[in-house]
Amino acid sequence: MSTAGPGPRESAPALRRAGAADAPALAEVWLRSYTAALPGVRRAHTDDEVRAWFRHVVVPVHETWLAEAGDGRITGLLVLEGTELEQLYLDPAWRGKGLGDRFVALAKSRSPEGLSLWTFQVNAPARRFYARHGFVETERTDGAHNEEREPDVRMAWTPVP
Template sequence: MTEVVLRRAVAADARPAADVWLRSFAAALPTVVRPHTDDDVRDYVRDVVVPLRETWVAEAAGAGIVGLMVLDGELLSQLYLDPEWRGRGLGDRFVALAKERRTGGLTLWTFQVNKPAHRFYERHGFTAVEFTDGRGNEEREPDVRYAWRP
């Protein structure tokens, strides 16, 4: 089994982390229209996410960055895994870390079409607390807000 380390992101991680985001989004959400280009996503991760948010990466020996998690206050704003690394426990490790970092609770949004994400978060004790028609997100895709309270 390849060793994977979870650590805080540094500036040099921005490009590979953005590429994980892009691959993960394409694999998990093929029907969701992305409002930004690949380069826009890479710029956002470089200029906003890594320097201004609590950003964590999963780094695998020999494979580089294979996962990304972003905390923004109590919001678990992003959790993306390289599609080839799903099912190996990395998401579980990221959620455990998020709960350690935010002992008062967490919230997150996911798209209603992303049923695997619903099952994943519910397995980790999150409860759906709000459903929307998508007017509040850039993708205009119906979503659901989940909350976890210790």
């Protein structure tokens, strides 16, 4: 399976709701992205546990969106739970190409009253990305309440009236 980014003539991936058949590919994107973006953060679950979580929880229970390239490759994912942006992960080859911006715009359109999220304090690129999209830090913790036991940051976006 190729993980290359878009070629010179390839159009932007299409965003669509995920279905049960997408769960395996979504889990693989999550695993690749987490490994690339957070190499120093302990993962609380094995690869197989992550795959089962996508199959039994993420896709069937939460509002899950994906980005799909023209050749059918899944290139990113967005998971929403009400006003909580639960997950936003991109295949590493697709970072910096505007896909994350499209997912945040979609999340804001789905939750126009506002959004909040958690990210790890060590994930400075994610914190900068969300700040660029109007999210502000509202809380910092020592990580005692997340499975990774990693200090984290709560961020929120509130629309301007």
